Amino acid sequence: MTRGQTPSQTVGPFFAYGLTPEQFRYPFRGTASNVIAKAATDGVHIRLEGQVFDGKGDPVPDAMIEIWQANAHGRYNHPEDDRKDNLLDPDFAGFGRVGTDTDGRYWFDTVKPGPIGDGQAPHINVIVFMRGILSHAYTRIYFADEAALNAEDPVLARVGPARQATLVAGRDETPGGVVYRFDIRMQGENETVFFDV
Amino acid sequence: MTKPNYAPRDWQSQPSYRFPDYKSTVLRGPTKPLVTIAASLSELTGPVFGHDAVDPLDSDLFLNAQKNGAPLGERIIVSGRVLDEYERPIPNTLIEIWQCNAAGRYHHDVDQHDAPLDPNFLGAGRCVTDDAGRYSFRTIKPGAYPWGNHPNAWRPNHIHLSLFGPSLATRLVTQMYFPGDPLLPLDPIFNSSPEGARDRLVADFSLAVTRPEDALGYNFDIVLRGRDATPMET
Numbered sequence: 201m202t203r204g205q206t207p208s209q210t211v212g213p214f215f216a217y218g219l220t221p222e223q224f225r226y227p228f229r230g231t232a233s234n235v236i237a238k239a240a241t242d243g244v245h246i247r248l249e250g251q252v253f254d255g256k257g258d259p260v261p262d263a264m265i266e267i268w269q270a271n272a273h274g275r276y277n278h279p280e281d282d283r284k285d286n287l288l289d290p291d292f293a294g295f296g297r298v299g300t301d302t303d304g305r306y307w308f309d310t311v312k313p314g315p316i317g318d319g320q321a322p323h324i325n326v327i328v329f330m331r332g333i334l335s336h337a338y339t340r341i342y343f344a345d346e347a348a349l350n351a352e353d354p355v356l357a358r359v360g361p362a363r364q365a366t367l368v369a370g371r372d373e374t375p376g377g378v379v380y381r382f383d384i385r386m387q388g389e390n391e392t393v394f395f396d397v
Numbered sequence: 398m399t400k401p402n403y404a405p406r407d408w409q410s411q412p413s414y415r416f417p418d419y420k421s422t423v424l425r426g427p428t429k430p431l432v433t434i435a436a437s438l439s440e441l442t443g444p445v446f447g448h449d450a451v452d453p454l455d456s457d458l459f460l461n462a463q464k465n466g467a468p469l470g471e472r473i474i475v476s477g478r479v480l481d482e483y484e485r486p487i488p489n490t491l492i493e494i495w496q497c498n499a500a501g502r503y504h505h506d507v508d509q510h511d512a513p514l515d516p517n518f519l520g521a522g523r524c525v526t527d528d529a530g531r532y533s534f535r536t537i538k539p540g541a542y543p544w545g546n547h548p549n550a551w552r553p554n555h556i557h558l559s560l561f562g563p564s565l566a567t568r569l570v571t572q573m574y575f576p577g578d579p580l581l582p583l584d585p586i587f588n589s590s591p592e593g594a595r596d597r598l599v600a601d602f603s604l605a606v607t608r609p610e611d612a613l614g615y616n617f618d619i620v621l622r623g624r625d626a627t628p629m630e631t
Contacts, residue, residue, distance in 0.1 A: 202484050203620045205410040206597050207590035209572040210419075212557060214505040218495025218521035219559060226504070227462070228521050231450050231491065255424035262507075268443060268565055278442035280400075280564070295444035316438055325439050325565055332421030334412035334589045336570060340439075355434050363429075386425050396406065396431035397440045397566050 208335040213262045215329075220264065220299040232266075234298035235309045241291040243272025243311035247379045248324070248341070248369065251304045254332075255387030259304025263330035265384075267296045267308060267341075269323075274314035286317065312343065312378075321349035321356070328384060328394075338395040341382045342368045359393050366392045402436040403566040403622045404482055410594040418585035420546050436566065443565040446491040448525050456524035458494075458536035459612075468518035468537050470499025472612035475573065475600065476533035479526050479560065481623035486530025487567075492619075493523040493559040494534060501540030510542050535612060541580060553580035553587065562621040573617050574599045 211219075217226035222233060237245055248267075252260040270276050275286035277294050298306045313322045324341040342350055350356055356364050369380035384392050414426030434440075454461045459472055475494075479487040497503045497520060500512040504519050518537060526532050539554050555572045562568065574581060576599055581587050587595055597620070606614025 203480060203482055203618075204594055204597060205407050205482060205622060206569060206571055206620045207594050208411050208569060209557075209586060209590070209598065210421075211559075211570050212572075214497075214503040214508055215495060215557065215559075217504050217519060218493055218557070221521065224506075226519070226521075228519060229452075231446060231493065231523065232444070255428075258424075260425070266568075268439075270439075276438055276442040278445055278564075280442045281438050293444065318437055320437060320439070323439070327565070327568060329570060330425060332419070332425035333414060334416060334419070334422060334426070334586070335406070335414065336568060337414075337427055338565075355432075358434060359432055387428050391427060391429050393429075394427045394431050396433045397436070 210331055210334050211264060211329040213331040215264060216299055220297060223299055232295055232297040234296050234307060236293065236296040237309050237311045238291045241311050242289045243314070245309070245377060246312050247307060247309055247377060248382060249305065249307035249379060250382040250384060252300050252306065252328070252330070252384045253304065253386065253388075257388065259300070260330055260386070261300055261302045261304055263300040263304070263306075263328060265298050265300070265306050266327040266329070267310070268325045269294050269310065270313040270316050272311050272314050274316045276316070283317075286314070315349060319352060319354060321346050321353040333386075338397045339384065339392050340367055340395070341380070343380065344368050344371045363393050366390055400436070400441060401625045403564060403624050406622065409591055412589040412591070416585065416589040419589055440566050441564050443561060443563065443568070446525065446561070448489070450491060451523050451525050455522050456534050458518070458520060458522045458534060461522060462519035463517045466517055468498065468515050470537035472535065473538045474533060474535050474606050474608055474612045474614040475556065475617055476531065476606055476614070477617040477619065478530045479532065479562070479619045479621065480530060481621050483623045485623065486526075487562055487621060488526055488528045488530055490526050490563070491523060491561050492526065492532050494521070494556055496520045496536065496539040496556040497542060499537050499540050501542030512540070512542065538575070546585060551580050551583070553578040553584050558619065560619060560621065567621040569619070569621055571619070572598060575615070576600065576602055
């Protein structure tokens with residue numbers, strides 16, 4: 201190893217006009233948004249929503265959440281995933297980004313990912329950024345209605361039963377469609393499990 | 398999985414989650430140990446942004462928000478290479494930057510600092526690295542500004558950067574500082590980086606990068622996690 205890693209630094213409170221400009225109506229084109237499924241995207245269309253809380257239980261109004269996920273066929277849109285048996289979907293890139301609102305809330309319109317076929321249950325990869333965290337935090341969203349696959353998932357097994365629930369999004373059927381709720385707790389009794397990826 | 402993994406986050410280089418001198422970390426930094434997971438396709442893949450994600454003007458912050466004239470302040474060039482730990486260039490990766498203006502004011506609704514906005518400067522830009530991992534921005538040197546962390550606290554001049562690299566594992570958000578800034582040793586965010594690693598956050602002045610009659614030049618290389626040639630022993 202010849203060069204040391206560049207240290208991470210906090211995203212700070214003022215990223216919105218650079219990283220999520222369209223969401224917050226700044227005059228700059230965005231590279232990503234929280235609507236990542238198009239009408240033509242294959243799979244079950246879902247709303248993923250939640251709130252971010254700090255160690256006092258107060259909502260975090262200046263967090264940024266990024267998600268990265270496989271499509272409904274369990275395929276990542278990336279050269280590393282070159283499996284031909286899982287179909288690519290031309291209408292789904294799989295990356296989303298959103299800033300929390302004044303109540304710490306966020307949402308994405310996406311599709312439920314399929315299992316990627318290596319024994320892991322369907323999941324969405326999450327990266328959390330905010331003023332007050334110096335390195336981004338990785339977590340994952342699993343789905344409450346996949347209990348059988350969740351029970352076989354190696355990552356959930358490693359987390360152990362006491363904290364698994366922090367990674368499982370609850371499912372709700374609303375007049376607008378299927379909603380999964382996933383809150384992120386930075387600290388406290390139900391602190392979300394974060395990963396060293 | 399038998400695919401080679403990315404070298405782990407090096408906690409001799411990376412800040413810990415809670416650093417009490419930076420007060421906001423106390424209630425926001427995770428307190429429980431991170432759970433280490435073996436890399437799967439979920440971590441070895443990540444979003445891909447092509448050159449079509451950026452407009453050429455996006456990397457020129459001096460020009461990209463002009464309304465009725467030039468923004469005020471000292472024009473600078475910030476350029477460098479994005480590399481991995483093994484000094485391999487990382488081509489075709491998105492870099493997004495944002496910063497305050499020359500007076501130390503962010504173009505953000507929440508910034509309350511009593512310094513003027515510049516109608517001709519937004520302070521946001523992006524570019525994609527070339528085949529040799531190189532990038533370049535032209536901008537205005539950002540000002541220092543006060544913040545509420547402790548009495549008479551001032552942030553040193555800095556530019557925020559966000560990078561993806563080839564996978565989820567290589568994601569990085571960081572800040573670039575300027576050489577010789579007297580505020581650096583007083584800044585808890587800068588000091589959150591372990592001693593020995595924090596100098597990597599300071600750009601070098603470069604006459605070679607400096608554009609005659611136009612802008613002073615700074616060189617800033619960014620080093621992301623590298624992919625092991627051989628699988629790690631555990």
